[in-house]
Amino acid sequence: MKKTYKIDVDCANCANKMEEATKKTPGVRDAVVNFMALKMKVEFEDGADVNAVMQDVIRNCKVVEDDCQIFL
């Protein structure tokens, strides 16, 4: 399953870091962060609990870039 989220982040490198962090989150098969459109596309593993996974994603992203937001 794929979902797109709006995000807010200040710099392009931070966006790349968020992408890395999201990809490493369990339950996420793939993720793409589009810095210019401020959007994040997340592809979840089959049967993953989207909301729980996204909470983990947010936590992981906050670790690599404190100043970021993901709008669920």
Add this chain to the structure above:
Amino acid sequence: MKTMTKKQKNLLLRIVAAAVLMAVLLLLPLKQIPLLRFALFLIPYLTAGYDILRKAWKGIRNRQVFDENFLMAAATIGAMLLGEYTEGVAVMLFYQIGELFQSYAVGKSRRNISDLMDIRPDYANLETEDGIEQADPDDVETGSIILVQPGERVPIDGVVVEGTSALDTSALTGESIPRDIREGQEILSGSINLSGVLRVRTTKEFEESTASRILDLVENAGSRKARSEQFITKFARWYTPAVCYGALALAVLGPLVSMLVFHAPGGWPLWSDWIYRALTFLVISCPCAIVVSIPLTFFGGIGGAGSKGILIKGSNFMETLANVRTVVFDKTGTLTKGNFAVTKICPVESVESEDPGQAETGDPERTREEAEDRLLKYAALAEIYSSHPISRSLKEAYRKPRMSVRIGKSEERSGRGVITELDGQRVAVGNRKLMEELGVFDGNRTGQALSATDQADWACSRSFAESPAEQGPAVGNRAGQTYPTGDRIGTAPSATETGTIVHVASEGKYLGYIVISDEIKPGSAEAIRALHKAGVTKTIMLTGDTEETAAAVASQLGISEYYARLLPADKVGKVEKLLGEKRTAAGPDAEPGKENKTAAGPDAEPGKENETAAGPDAEPGKENETAAGPDEDSAEGKRKSAARNIQSRKGSLAFVGDGINDAPVLSRADIGVAMGALGSDAAIEAADVVLMDDDPRKIAQAIRLARKCIRIVNENIWFAIGVKLICLLLGALGIANMWLAIFADVGVMVLCVLNAIRALV
């Protein structure tokens, strides 16, 4: 400054305050009181960089050491501790200026793109039982009636049920001339109603409508990352830690090597000098300049292209598009209009029988015109009850009143044509089969007559003009006459007929024929020229038409190669073969034996490509049989040599189609371009580039835009990395100080961003 966000304004204020404070402090005589000086310089330092320090601290706690905040914090704190207060504050200040500039530029181009692509409607005037009501387009159901006032944007795709107007479709197609619209016509969301009120029955939901789909495409284009973007991401991941370790090594090894190898005097001055060099390293280590400029360039390029009616579905396709060396066209709908119009009227002399005196005395030009007119009139009136595409083209061409002709019984013969009584005469309009059945082409002269009619069209009007007065049996006359004339037609661009031939006969007497063919688009030749100019080395045309039609179109447009009589499935094979040749030519295991596998053999079915023609048994006058014949061998030979030529090709292959039945080919090619395909979901899904209108010139434009974009990306990559490496070297040697480092860092970023913004234009 109005366009700044609150965050940006806040940062600007801090930068200005810190700068003023620092200027004041530099003027004050504080040299004698070091502690006070430190304390005072701490004020502008913290004003400018407190958030950086905070973020750096959080980064350390989260074990994210190599983050640019940490680097800046380390560099500036180090400078302050070394007593270089001015430099510490300045580095922080300039770093923040850079950040502000970057954030402003990015925000600005985000807004620019959304302005360019400003096609999202805010509301729809929904017609309900209690009158007109402004509704959210999202809530309008398919089949509802909406009103579009002059000046308003069409919110949802639909069909006009009432009203006429002109539509400005420039936001969709880049076409500036307004389009006239009337009842029954389809209108696309995103266009602007210019003059009259339109009542529209919606045919799609908002999310499925053109405007939403275009926006979605453009906004998501950046998600498919280009190779250069991936490279930069990887580079950034590797670069920052490398520079940090380099700085550490410089700080520790530098002094040690100096002391042991060069026997330099040890002590604090030596250490502080090397630490200073290491801190300079840290200042240069921030990769943000390069990292931001690449997606910014692609975003600008894709957005700019979008505003010109060229939708590119991802940054990666920008790269492929810039590298296109071969463009393969599907003929119908891309190079030609696919509309089948009357392109030639060729009456024979015997038409004169109505007014025998005129032919001898009158001006031959005028006589011919009249004869042509008469032929067309007969054909159009005879086909008046038919709804076949061919008869539509005839009626379209003959837009005059019926005059005094009485139209009697009409009989349609499937797969052959029609026979209609006009003024009591049985007028037959149809293909050769019909003529044969009626005995118009009879006896052993038939063969001659046919080859004459089919092969010598350019001669026909000429032969008529040359001997307008000649009377006699139509068929025999033509056959006898066009042969000698046929020899002289070598100067004409084509000696054979290209298109569908409709024969006309009255009471068993042959009157002449009309050629209906697909018109070449006005911009096609220019498009091919522009492509070659843009560096495309090979243009190839694929078509289901006859060899003759293909040859004529190809030579008229200056296309280097063509493959005729291909079924839709053959086209996939053909493109795969072209791709395969390209790859095997590059690799060591080339297989020359594979060349002719998919080449259209003599048993390929002619003329299957054209959607506008109805099924095979409803085509009056398809005279494609002439294709199979003596020229088969030479055509085969040409294909072989063409195949060999292709082996020398490099670069990527683009396929251009109208998206109707070529979705498989579109997805198979390196890059699939669908034109005028806004209505077709399958095409938009399968294509990598969608041209919103059907102007073939847009292809060259798209390639030029992509080239420009890629050039900017490359410039930025090399410039930024180059300057950083030079500064690192100078820093290590102690030539560059921190001032130079920060100027290099921020300056490179500003230049890269400014360069990136060029892509938007």
